[in-house]
Amino acid sequence: MIFQTPFLPIDNLSRLMLLLIAFLFPLIFIYSLAYVKRNLFRYYFVLFITLGGMIGTVLARDLLSFYIFLEIMTVGIYFLIIDNAKKESFPAGFKYILMMFTGGIFILLATLMLYNLTGTVAISGIAKAAAVLPQSEVILIFSLFTIGCLFELGAIPFHIWLPDAHPVAPSPVSALLSGVAIKVGAYGIIRMIFTLKILFPVLIIVGVVSMLFGVILALKQTNIKRLLAYSSISQMGYVLLGIGLGTGLGLGGALFHIINHATFKMLLFFCTGAIIYATGERELSKLGGLGKRMPITLVTFSIAALAISGIPPFNGFASKTMLADAVADNWLLKLAVVLTAAGTLATFLKLTRFAFFGNIPKKLKKTKEVPILMLLPMMILAGACLGIGLFPAQLFNNLIAPATSAGTTFNFWNVKIIIDTLVIVVFGLGIYVLGFKSGFMTIEKKVAASFFSLDKICCDAAKLIEAGCVELKKLHTKNLNEHLLWVFLTLGLLLVLFYFRADFLTRLFF
Amino acid sequence: VIDAPILIIVIPLLAAFLTHLTKYTKLKRGTEIVAASGVVASLILLLSLGSSILAGKTINYNLGGWPAPFGISLAIDGLSFFFSLFVLGIGLLIIFYSFGIYQYARRYYSLLLIALSGILGIVLTRDIFNMYVFFEILAVASYVLVSYKHKPRAIKASFKYLIMTEAAWVLFLLAIAILYGLTGTLNMDTIAAQIPSIYQANPQVIYLIFSLMLVAFGVKCGMFPLHTWIPEAHSQAPTPVSSLLSGLILKVGLYAMLRIFFLFFGPTLLLQGAGNLIVFLGVVTLVVGACLALVQDELKKLLAYSSINQIGFILVGIGLGTQLGLQGGLFHIFNHALIKTALFFCAGIIISQSGFWKISDMKGIWQQMPGATFAFCILSLAVIGIPPFNGFVSKLSIIEATLIEKNYLVIFFLFTGILLTAAYYFRVIQTFFSPEEFQRKPDFVPQPAGPFEHLSTYAVVIFCLLVGLFPEIVLKFIQPAVKVLLP
Numbered sequence: 001m002i003f004q005t006p007f008l009p010i011d012n013l014s015r016l017m018l019l020l021i022a023f024l025f026p027l028i029f030i031y032s033l034a035y036v037k038r039n040l041f042r043y044y045f046v047l048f049i050t051l052g053g054m055i056g057t058v059l060a061r062d063l064l065s066f067y068i069f070l071e072i073m074t075v076g077i078y079f080l081i082i083d084n085a086k087k088e089s090f091p092a093g094f095k096y097i098l099m100m101f102t103g104g105i106f107i108l109l110a111t112l113m114l115y116n117l118t119g120t121v122a123i124s125g126i127a128k129a130a131a132v133l134p135q136s137e138v139i140l141i142f143s144l145f146t147i148g149c150l151f152e153l154g155a156i157p158f159h160i161w162l163p164d165a166h167p168v169a170p171s172p173v174s175a176l177l178s179g180v181a182i183k184v185g186a187y188g189i190i191r192m193i194f195t196l197k198i199l200f201p202v203l204i205i206v207g208v209v210s211m212l213f214g215v216i217l218a219l220k221q222t223n224i225k226r227l228l229a230y231s232s233i234s235q236m237g238y239v240l241l242g243i244g245l246g247t248g249l250g251l252g253g254a255l256f257h258i259i260n261h262a263t264f265k266m267l268l269f270f271c272t273g274a275i276i277y278a279t280g281e282r283e284l285s286k287l288g289g290l291g292k293r294m295p296i297t298l299v300t301f302s303i304a305a306l307a308i309s310g311i312p313p314f315n316g317f318a319s320k321t322m323l324a325d326a327v328a329d330n331w332l333l334k335l336a337v338v339l340t341a342a343g344t345l346a347t348f349l350k351l352t353r354f355a356f357f358g359n360i361p362k363k364l365k366k367t368k369e370v371p372i373l374m375l376l377p378m379m380i381l382a383g384a385c386l387g388i389g390l391f392p393a394q395l396f397n398n399l400i401a402p403a404t405s406a407g408t409t410f411n412f413w414n415v416k417i418i419i420d421t422l423v424i425v426v427f428g429l430g431i432y433v434l435g436f437k438s439g440f441m442t443i444e445k446k447v448a449a450s451f452f453s454l455d456k457i458c459c460d461a462a463k464l465i466e467a468g469c470v471e472l473k474k475l476h477t478k479n480l481n482e483h484l485l486w487v488f489l490t491l492g493l494l495l496v497l498f499y500f501r502a503d504f505l506t507r508l509f510f
Numbered sequence: 511v512i513d514a515p516i517l518i519i520v521i522p523l524l525a526a527f528l529t530h531l532t533k534y535t536k537l538k539r540g541t542e543i544v545a546a547s548g549v550v551a552s553l554i555l556l557l558s559l560g561s562s563i564l565a566g567k568t569i570n571y572n573l574g575g576w577p578a579p580f581g582i583s584l585a586i587d588g589l590s591f592f593f594s595l596f597v598l599g600i601g602l603l604i605i606f607y608s609f610g611i612y613q614y615a616r617r618y619y620s621l622l623l624i625a626l627s628g629i630l631g632i633v634l635t636r637d638i639f640n641m642y643v644f645f646e647i648l649a650v651a652s653y654v655l656v657s658y659k660h661k662p663r664a665i666k667a668s669f670k671y672l673i674m675t676e677a678a679w680v681l682f683l684l685a686i687a688i689l690y691g692l693t694g695t696l697n698m699d700t701i702a703a704q705i706p707s708i709y710q711a712n713p714q715v716i717y718l719i720f721s722l723m724l725v726a727f728g729v730k731c732g733m734f735p736l737h738t739w740i741p742e743a744h745s746q747a748p749t750p751v752s753s754l755l756s757g758l759i760l761k762v763g764l765y766a767m768l769r770i771f772f773l774f775f776g777p778t779l780l781l782q783g784a785g786n787l788i789v790f791l792g793v794v795t796l797v798v799g800a801c802l803a804l805v806q807d808e809l810k811k812l813l814a815y816s817s818i819n820q821i822g823f824i825l826v827g828i829g830l831g832t833q834l835g836l837q838g839g840l841f842h843i844f845n846h847a848l849i850k851t852a853l854f855f856c857a858g859i860i861i862s863q864s865g866f867w868k869i870s871d872m873k874g875i876w877q878q879m880p881g882a883t884f885a886f887c888i889l890s891l892a893v894i895g896i897p898p899f900n901g902f903v904s905k906l907s908i909i910e911a912t913l914i915e916k917n918y919l920v921i922f923f924l925f926t927g928i929l930l931t932a933a934y935y936f937r938v939i940q941t942f943f944s945p946e947e948f949q950r951k952p953d954f955v956p957q958p959a960g961p962f963e964h965l966s967t968y969a970v971v972i973f974c975l976l977v978g979l980f981p982e983i984v985l986k987f988i989q990p991a992v993k994v995l996l997p
Contacts (some may be wrong), residue, residue, distance in 0.1 A: 068897035075896060078936075085945035094936055101932050105925045108906075112913050469801040476738075476802060480670050483738035487677055490735060491725045498717035 796822025
């Protein structure tokens with residue numbers, strides 16, 4: 001078969017991703033110890049299979065192994081998503097697994113096409129052969145591979161599994177999904193860019209669309225975990241923007257943002273997990289005033305919220321300034337970056353305001369802080385957010401810049417940061433005030449949005465397929481006479497075709 | 511052993527009749543022991559020939575000492591060896607599974623053994639009429655097995671199976687008669703040598719023979735629109751018999767297709783694109799099978815339609831007719847036989863413990879039967895083609911073979927088929943994991959599955975993983991088979 005040298009040697013990009021997983025996974029494990037109460041054997045069994053799949057994807061030295069480990073990870077995450085066994089977790093899991101398999105098919109197709117062209121699936125071999133391949137084929141294969149990765153990564157328009165899967169999964173699993181699983185998709189694209197040495201500016205458009213629409217949809221959400229899910233889409237847009245730019249600064253910023261997003265988004269999911277653990281509520285309208293009851297959660301949550309909005313000295317600002325610098329000559333992209341950051345700030349202002357401040361509902365009067373096993377990972381992550389934010393250059397120069405193999409350097413602490421931060425804060429407050437005045441942002445759950453929705457189109461298509469299958473089943477009678485008739489009709493049809501048009505055989509599919 | 515080919519067929523047949531004699535002994539579980547030892551003896555005999563066959567030799571045997579064109583001759587080559595090996599292996603597994611169920615008496619085991627020796631006869635014979643006879647032996651034994659429980663629905667399903675298959679065999683017999691009239695012999699190799707000259711003189715008659723055989727084997731292997739007997743026979747038969755039907759009897763139709771089409775029509779029709787016809791029928795079969803499986807509410811019926819779906823993949827591999835395509839097709843024949851046998855075992859365990867046949871009633875059974883549910887999940891991942899299980903390797907070969915031919919339309923349908931397969935299996939899996947508290951049927955007396963049922967299922971699960979990780983184990987047996995088909 002075509003399996004070749006599945007592991008080793010590790011390069012800098014793999015090492016970076018591996019360190020990220022190695023840092024985050026123990027935290028998920030510790031958090032789960034307190035959070036998960038039922039079906040422990042099943043949960044940890046699948047959790048470790050997922051871990052194996054994730055490590056495999058970043059260590060894989062050939063594309064087939066990458067695909068294999070990706071599928072292992074996908075199946076593992078499916079069983080983690082349905083672990084809650086709620087009514088809505090099954091449709092979400094179903095959507096997740098089918099979309100991931102679709103994405104996997106694109107990756108497999110690209111892999112096999114590369115294998116047919118170069119005779120190898122090993123990344124080093126492909127990189128050697130890529131220079132002499134015809135450019136059109138390379139672009140086709142890269143697009144297929146990228147589409148597959150975009151499914152994994154949840155970029156618009158392949159995002160529809162993401163806002164469904166995150167809220168229904170147990171909180172540590174949501175953190176795993178947002179923190180590591182979707183990063184694997186970004187890793188795949190970066191790996192492929194390094195292998196095929198290709199520039200792909202279409203990703204900039206995908207990135208900007210994901211950034212803007214993700215944050216607009218996040219502003220509207222009232223379910224706290226769904227809000228975080230949409231925010232993940234928007235943050236992955238930044239990563240795609242950086243990848244699409246393809247410069248040393250852009251790729252460095254993208255990788256840096258992968259790390260930063262993993263830390264603060266996991267922290268956010270841990271904090272919302274703490275809220276759900278303590279109160280059992282997910283809707284903003286039923287929450288409020290938790291700040292006094294859960295002070296540590298409030299502090300860690302605020303750190304994460306500031307980090308994700310790009311406010312120094314928390315880590316989000318470092319990668320966002322890099323990306324803003326990378327697009328500096330294009331004011332349209334710059335505007336998109338700033339607007340998204342401002343929108344994110346407004347989103348998290350809303351979340352913090354209505355979850356932690358205001359009047360506490362009667363039902364939640366007895367709320368207590370969550371156990372130490374949950375607080376510990378949250379505090380570690382908050383420390384990481386602050387640490388990376390204070391010393392971004394150290395992390396960047398030692399781990400990220402080698403991974404991009406471009407030798408980029410960047411000065412994080414300059415005067416522009418103050419202006420940028422001020423702009424973001426002003427815009428963010430403006431969006432917050434305007435959003436509530438105009439009624440765009442609310443905390444009351446609305447009945448299904450009536451405007452154009454990709455999710456609805458996909459669900460309708462699925463229903464259409466099922467209706468077609470039901471019709472087919474109706475056609476499929478149980479009458480023996482008819483079945484015999486089919487047999488002889490088939491024979492008759494074959495004979496007629498052979499008799500009149502013996503050449504029909506060669507025309508099928510050609 | 512010079513007489514090995516005939517002994518491999520006769521030993522299970524002999525054991526079939528010996529099982530009835532155990533009535534007169536005081537042996538505890540004598541029937542089961544005789545049945546199992548018959549298959550094991552045959553298997554050992556076959557394995558003893560293994561090294562010389564894998565080296566590329568063919569072992570011939572002439573019945574009654576009459577030389578080839580006149581008498582009936584048997585032969586074991588790479589293809590026959592591969593098929594008879596997994597037939598005996600899965601046959602042994604099915605017998606092992608049946609141990610646990612006490613209601614299976616002597617009649618059951620003897621019919622099972624007759625069916626197995628019928629399959630072995632089909633696989634080993636080189637005489638086309640003799641093949642027909644063995645097909646009928648297999649068919650008669652399996653009709654009785656399907657209706658073994660004497661339920662009205664089972665008898666109806668068995669009757670439909672009877673009529674449909676016999677219609678197919680009538681066509682096959684007609685094709686044999688025409689061939690005999692043209693060539694004056696029934697020996698396959700002699701006929702094959704004469705076909706090109708007949709084709710030159712009169713292509714129409716070859717078209718006729720090809721069409722008759724395609725329909726006949728199509729009925730047997732479940733090609734759309736000839737698949738209609740499969741869902742009912744599979745769902746009404748007792749569990750091990752469903753496994754026999756799906757795992758082995760469907761594959762016999764594919765064996766006949768491989769053997770006869772490549773031997774007879776290899777240099778003539780298949781070169782001219784008859785393979786495309788099989789690819790086309792395979793694509794239709796896999797899409798229709800998947801679509802119908804998507805809306806089934808009966809677990810065993812869903813598995814039956816899933817068999818049709820998978821047969822479609824195999825037909826695509828066979829129809830491509832390239833080295834890689836055949837390798838993938840043969841590998842998937844093996845994998846599907848293995849996986850589907852065990853999936854029916856799982857379904858049997860679940861049904862005999864819960865009393866429910868419908869998927870919608872099986873909510874939350876994983877808490878009651880974690881082992882069977884786990885096995886079902888792994889096996890369905892394997893049949894979908896998710897790495898690292900065995901189904902992935904064979905489907906990868908078929909897809910790669912299609913991609914080399916640049917048949918992008920076929921590629922599209924293959925992937926659609928895989929997604930639909932995932933959809934209907936995950937529909938079942940999510941029902942198994944539902945939060946509802948499982949309640950068994952009120953007036954149903956559960957028959958908890960014993961160690962035999964569980965062990966035979968788990969053995970397959972482990973083997974699926976092993977083959978997925980080390981496909982070379984099976985590929986070693988497949989390569990000689992491909993060499994026979996593409997000399």
